[in-house]
Amino acid sequence: MDSVQTVSDMVGLYALNIATAIVIFVIGKWVARKVTDIAHKLMIKSSKIDDTLANFFDDIIYYVLMIIVLLTALKQLGVDTTSFFAILGAAGLAIGLALKDSLGNFASGVMIIMFRPFQVGDVINAGGVTGKVEEVSIFNTILITPDNQKIMVPNGAITGGAITNINAKPERRVDLVVGIGYDDDIKKAKEVLTSLINADERVLKEKGITVAVSELADSSVNFVVRAWVNTPDYWGVKFDLTENIKITFDKEGISIPYPQQDVHHYNND
Numbered sequence: 001m002d003s004v005q006t007v008s009d010m011v012g013l014y015a016l017n018i019a020t021a022i023v024i025f026v027i028g029k030w031v032a033r034k035v036t037d038i039a040h041k042l043m044i045k046s047s048k049i050d051d052t053l054a055n056f057f058d059d060i061i062y063y064v065l066m067i068i069v070l071l072t073a074l075k076q077l078g079v080d081t082t083s084f085f086a087i088l089g090a091a092g093l094a095i096g097l098a099l100k101d102s103l104g105n106f107a108s109g110v111m112i113i114m115f116r117p118f119q120v121g122d123v124i125n126a127g128g129v130t131g132k133v134e135e136v137s138i139f140n141t142i143l144i145t146p147d148n149q150k151i152m153v154p155n156g157a158i159t160g161g162a163i164t165n166i167n168a169k170p171e172r173r174v175d176l177v178v179g180i181g182y183d184d185d186i187k188k189a190k191e192v193l194t195s196l197i198n199a200d201e202r203v204l205k206e207k208g209i210t211v212a213v214s215e216l217a218d219s220s221v222n223f224v225v226r227a228w229v230n231t232p233d234y235w236g237v238k239f240d241l242t243e244n245i246k247i248t249f250d251k252e253g254i255s256i257p258y259p260q261q262d263v264h265h266y267n268n269d
Contacts, residue, residue, distance in 0.1 A: 021073040028069030036062045055120070056113050059138045105139040108155035112136055117163045125164040127157035171204065172234045174227050178245055179220030181255040186213065186221060189254050196244050197227050202237050204228040220257045 036058050043054040113136070118124045123132050124143070129151050131143030140152040180189045193211045197203055210226035229237045249256055 017077055021076040024076055025069060025073045028072065029066065032062055032065035032069060035065060055135055056109065056138065063138075105155045108159040109136065109138045109141075111159050112141070112155060118165045118168070122168065123166040125166065127153040127161065129153050130166075167231045170231055171207070171228055172231050174225075174229055174234060174238045174241065176225040176238070176241065176245075177214070178223045178225055179217065179257060180223070180249075181257045182219075182221060184221070184254050188252065189223065189249075192248055192252055192254065193223060193225055193245065196241060196248060197225070200227075200237060200241065202229050202233040204230070 039061055040054055040058050043057060112118075118126075118133055120133050120135065124130070126141075129143050129145070131145040131149075131151060133141065134144050134150070135142040136155075140154055141158055143151045143153055145151060178189075178193065180186070190211050190213075194209070197209050197211070198205065203209065204227075207228040209228075210224065212224055213221060214224040215222040225241075227237070227241075246256065
């Protein structure tokens with residue numbers, strides 16, 4: 001009878017420990033999230049920390065706290081945390097080899113935060129993707145493409161290649177190449193292109209404009225057209241200028257040649 005009572009007590013104690021461990025884990029997870037949120041708000045209030053850095057630190061704080069919570073729950077179950085650390089250290093090499101890509105992405109995330117080639121809100125071209133930076137996490141950078149697709153790019157893919165920060169500077173230069181026919185009036189074409197650029201109020205005239213013959217190509221005389229604009233106006237000016245050039249050239253009788261081939265047919269008869 002005593003042995004049965006002892007077994008019953010042991011089962012009850014073990015069940016209590018399991019329940020306590022679950023409570024510790026659930027409450028600890030909630031506390032970790034709350035502490036992370038509070039830390040995020042404090043970092044955002046600091047003018048020296050932007051969203052990119054704050055979100056990165058959020059992940060680190062949360063995962064560190066969750067490790068502490070997990071170890072506390074395991075200790076409640078009677079697991080020797082000292083031996084747990086020993087086992088974890090022994091398995092570290094194997095885990096590192098298995099997760100080398102993830103660890104590489106983590107290291108790349110640290111590099112992105114340290115050197116800050118971009119921040120949340122910037123439009124970049126990196127890792128073969130062009131989009132607006134929505135979030136930089138410890139393993140991935142989330143980009144929103146111009147057609148509103150959400151793409152998660154591994155940090156390793158970003159730091160492993162060239163990074164183009166498209167709107168890092170307040171001003172950009174619109175570059176166009178416009179071809180006219182060899183029989184057309186070069187001076188007239190140049191005057192038309194210059195007037196079209198000057199007519200656009202978004203063009204920064206004080207930075208100067210360029211309209212010059214750049215190439216005598218196979219079937220056209222090519223002009224290079226350059227004008228500076230504010231970065232938000234870049235695509236609008238480029239699209240409008242391209243359209244207005246075609247419309248005005250048609251009105252002025254200036255041709256825009258396209259590649260042609262002469263086919264000679266020989267009759268053996």
